[in-house]
Amino acid sequence: MRRDTIRWAERAALLTAGSIEGRAFIDGRYTAALDGATFQSRSPVDGRVLADVAACGGADVDRAVAAARRAFEDGRWSRRDPAERKRVLLAFADRIEAAGEELALLETLDMGKPVAHSLAVDVRATVACFRWYAEAIDKIYDEIAPSPAGTLALVTREPLGVVAAVVPWNFPMIMAAWKLAPALAAGNSVVLKPAEQSSLTAIRLAALAAEAGLPDGVFNVLPGFGPAVGQPLGLHMDVDGVVFTGSTEVGKLFLQYSGQSNMKRVGLECGGKSPHIILDDCGDLDAAAEAAADAIFFNQGEMCTAGSRLVLHRAVKDRVLDRVLAHAATRQPGDPLDPATTLGALVDETHTRNVLSYIAIGQEEGARLVAGGRRVREETGGCYVQPTVFDGVTNRMRIAQEEIFGPVLSIITVDSAEEAVAVANDSPYGLAAAVWSDNVNTVHKMARALRSGMVYVNCYDADGITVPFGGFKQSGIGRDKSLHAFDKYTELKTTWMKLR
Numbered sequence: 040m041r042r043d044t045i046r047w048a049e050r051a052a053l054l055t056a057g058s059i060e061g062r063a064f065i066d067g068r069y070t071a072a073l074d075g076a077t078f079q080s081r082s083p084v085d086g087r088v089l090a091d092v093a094a095c096g097g098a099d100v101d102r103a104v105a106a107a108r109r110a111f112e113d114g115r116w117s118r119r120d121p122a123e124r125k126r127v128l129l130a131f132a133d134r135i136e137a138a139g140e141e142l143a144l145l146e147t148l149d150m151g152k153p154v155a156h157s158l159a160v161d162v163r164a165t166v167a168c169f170r171w172y173a174e175a176i177d178k179i180y181d182e183i184a185p186s187p188a189g190t191l192a193l194v195t196r197e198p199l200g201v202v203a204a205v206v207p208w209n210f211p212m213i214m215a216a217w218k219l220a221p222a223l224a225a226g227n228s229v230v231l232k233p234a235e236q237s238s239l240t241a242i243r244l245a246a247l248a249a250e251a252g253l254p255d256g257v258f259n260v261l262p263g264f265g266p267a268v269g270q271p272l273g274l275h276m277d278v279d280g281v282v283f284t285g286s287t288e289v290g291k292l293f294l295q296y297s298g299q300s301n302m303k304r305v306g307l308e309c310g311g312k313s314p315h316i317i318l319d320d321c322g323d324l325d326a327a328a329e330a331a332a333d334a335i336f337f338n339q340g341e342m343c344t345a346g347s348r349l350v351l352h353r354a355v356k357d358r359v360l361d362r363v364l365a366h367a368a369t370r371q372p373g374d375p376l377d378p379a380t381t382l383g384a385l386v387d388e389t390h391t392r393n394v395l396s397y398i399a400i401g402q403e404e405g406a407r408l409v410a411g412g413r414r415v416r417e418e419t420g421g422c423y424v425q426p427t428v429f430d431g432v433t434n435r436m437r438i439a440q441e442e443i444f445g446p447v448l449s450i451i452t453v454d455s456a457e458e459a460v461a462v463a464n465d466s467p468y469g470l471a472a473a474v475w476s477d478n479v480n481t482v483h484k485m486a487r488a489l490r491s492g493m494v495y496v497n498c499y500d501a502d503g504i505t506v507p508f509g510g511f512k513q514s515g516i517g518r519d520k521s522l523h524a525f526d527k528y529t530e531l532k533t534t535w536m537k538l539r
């Protein structure tokens with residue numbers, strides 16, 4: 040069936056008639072939380088209840104970690120031939136692809152993004168990620184180090200052991216895949232904790248992995264709340280590494296958990312307040328303005344790399360702002376189940392109120408609201424906020440310093456490239472930054488001066504699994520994606536041999 044003719048609303052009605060799995064997945068089986076606790080998963084699309092989801096706790100964490108440990112120690116996955124691990128992970132990717140429409144619908148119902156994006160972006164990137172790490176794992180060689188005659192020094196990589204992955208709700212499947220794929224490819228056992236706002240696709244992925252042949256205990260999913268599941272995973276004495284994507288505030292807690300327990304390895308992908316700079320020698324203001332709008336309105340602005348500070352040279356400011364406002368006008372929130380919709384619902388009521396409170400803060404701080412600012416479509420029972428633009432923002436304002444994680448753009452005007460860099464770097468975060476200029480000297484100098492993990496030149500959010508993704512400063516520690524991700528999931532071992 041052609042995907043643009045799918046009747047998503049009808050499918051959604053069938054799906055939600057009590058058919059959505061909400062239980063945890065431990066040791067190869069779906070299971071309720073030990074104490075039977077559940078919470079309701081409510082859709083931000085229209086407020087409907089989707090499923091009762093297991094509210095796991097410390098005892099469930101112990102069960103899942105024990106299953107993961109058993110699987111790791113007996114070598115059912117950790118010591119398998121890499122070519123065999125590749126085969127299973129490729130089969131897993133095939134099953135995700137085959138279930139793509141179902142997964143896309145679940146993702147949209149659960150966290151509100153347009154279904155067209157769930158299908159074209161989330162499902163596709165998830166499949167591609169598993170395929171890439173599956174293909175990588177039987178092609179990576181270890182090292183023989185230079186060493187004195189009569190000796191041999193081997194540098195080998197070994198899986199960490201039991202890895203806990205704690206992920207957010209903005210790209211539930213992709214964020215999980217960025218952790219799961221390299222962790223599993225390297226031979227680890229994983230306990231995945233999805234965000235409480237978006238547990239459903241993670242729960243479904245567990246069954247697809249089992250069907251693909253992933254042995255019991257190697258991949259476990261524990262839905263539940265942060266303090267009830269994330270914290271005991273972070274503090275667990277038998278978890279060897281925890282990889283986290285989420286807010287900087289919670290990321291810092293994982294560093295504490297590690298210090299309070301077994302000094303487990305911690306990888307953090309946290310927040311951002313990314314500067315998007317357009318200079319006076321930018322040769323294509325149309326493209327720059329469109330990229331600026333995409334950078335803040337795609338995924339409802341619920342993007343760690345959102346270009347939330349648009350830093351404009353005074354000479355081009357009015358022309359860019361006019362174009363950005365025109366784009367904002369065409370991206371009004373719509374029904375996420377309509378394939379034509381480009382801006383969907385925010386993830387839930389609490390987050391919607393938070394975004395609206397930042398819009399009020401911006402006005403109190405003296406920024407000029409030039410587009411949006413209101414909640415809309417309230418009659419649907421869902422969570423929708425207009426694309427919002429503030430002009431006259433100074434970098435000291437809270438709306439320029441704090442991550443809003445919604446469709447709210449701050450325009451900051453500068454008089455030189457040097458001032459643009461100073462503004463860009465004046466942030467606790469350092470995830471992404473962009474610069475638009477046709478001067479090759481300027482772009483090279485600025486790319487070096489910008490303190491961020493990703494720099495985009497004359498583009499924004501260019502993407503590929505082949506390159507590392509992560510941040511400087513309080514945007515995180517370590518990198519997802521690319522072969523560098525294996526650094527998070529492997530220990531280096533040096534073996535010295537004396538030859539006789």
Ligand code: NAD
Pocket residue numbers: 205206207208209210214232233234235263264265266268269270273284285286287289290292308309310311342343344442444470509510514515
């Ligand atoms: P969050 O920090 O509130 O939650 C993330 C995860 O941590 C969830 O699973 C949550 O249940 C868990 N958690 C919450 N409190 C916890 C606690 N006390 N102990 C242990 N675990 C706890 O983040 P969010 O609201 O789900 O996601 C939005 C954030 O994620 C933004 O800051 C965004 O920038 C960030 N993010 C970063 C990247 C990146 O790659 N750098 C990518 C996507 C999202």
